[in-house]
Amino acid sequence: MEPKRRADVERNERALLDAAAKVFATSGVGATVREVAAAAGVGMGTLYRHFPTRADLMVAVYRHQIDACAEAGPALLAAAPTPFAALLDWIHLFVDFLATKHGVAKVWQGDAAGYTALHQLFLDRLVPVLSDLLHAATASGEVVADIKPYELIRAVGDLVAWTVQDPNYDVRRIVTLLITGLRQPQPERPAS
Amino acid sequence: MEPKRRADVERNERALLDAAAKVFATSGVGATVREVAAAAGVGMGTLYRHFPTRADLMVAVYRHQIDACAEAGPALLAAAPTPFAALLDWIHLFVDFLATKHGVAKVWQGDAAGYTALHQLFLDRLVPVLSDLLHAATASGEVVADIKPYELIRAVGDLVAWTVQDPNYDVRRIVTLLITGLRQPQPERPAS
DNA sequence: TGAAAAACGGAACAACGCTCCGTATGTTGA
DNA sequence: TCAACATACGGAGCGTTGTTCCGTTTTTCA
Missing domain, CATH: 1.10.10.60 (Homeodomain-like)
Incomplete structure (x- = not known):
């Protein structure tokens, strides 16, 4: 072959x-x-x-780590006390991954020509995992907000993407805040 | 003179x-x-x-609109039924501003050389306004999470910044979710 | 009106991702 | 073992950014 x-x-x-x-x-x-x-x-x-392309190089470099993150999903779900806890844990795993790579930002953002490949890999690999976690947490009644896995991972990605060293800003806290919000029903959207 | x-x-x-x-x-x-x-x-x-610099040009172009957004803060606080409602309204005003400018992303993100000026203007002008709204909503007991105005505006900015046309992703909902989270105490951060 | 001062235009620079093609090198059949 | 062929290599060069530099033009005012 x-x-x-x-x-x-x-x-x-x-x-x-x-x-x-x-x-x-x-x-x-x-x-x-x-x-x-x-x-x-x-x-x-x-x-x-x-x-x-530049993106292909990145894909090759980071593929392992992304796989590891994806594979950690089911494990966390089995180990954590509740599905919601597993969800939170996994999200933080993802955040850690993105945050340690200084400047994955331009990558996460698929818009700029050439970075699309890595972005796609992220989604293909991680969305299914997050989907399972999210459904479990919804089934257990902990998550009540109606949100799709893609929306959530994208939001978290956007939050973390541009993070640089900044003592006044702790992304992890913000992400936690976002996930926390999933436990409350969403209010009406105000008129724009 | x-x-x-x-x-x-x-x-x-x-x-x-x-x-x-x-x-x-x-x-x-x-x-x-x-x-x-x-x-x-x-x-x-x-x-x-x-x-x-490129950023100075942008600053000049958008200054008015940023000012308008800033000035809307106190008005909303006076008009809305509760401080939290005012907070949510104002945030959405900000989101609308960012979202309509196709590609403000590179601007919001101050890291890329040359875009710092506009980013700074955003913060200087809007953080104080948000600060008032946030304090009011905290004083009224609606917001219980401990978050600084800078953290919040930055998070929202990050969420919106890279938004492009995407039927599967509604930033406004995500932002609402984040703000909603402010009404719940934050859980312990999981071990990374 | 005629210099001096101020502002103008756009060629040129550096840095970026990426392409192209003449040259070197590994492979293979005799 | 050794040609000869396919394959892979190196790096100059292209097109695109934001930005700078300086010879030329325009405005001002004594």
């Missing part, structure tokens, strides 16, 4: 992934492709042949 | 403001400075002498 790839492509791909992970961790996800290519000791052409 | 400005600077400044307002409304706030300069019929140099 394996189409027999040349030795150098294998080597370069690995070098690129390692370099990208290191560079993204150091200089933030906003690091330039040139920086990554240089760190890997390859040219731009090579980088782009392996990862046709 | 007026330092006696030349006639052409006055004329060009007006042309630039008008053009910018029109272009921002048409092509979104992300429109290029070149586009604005062209629309105003002036060169780049002129634009930059009047507005040393």
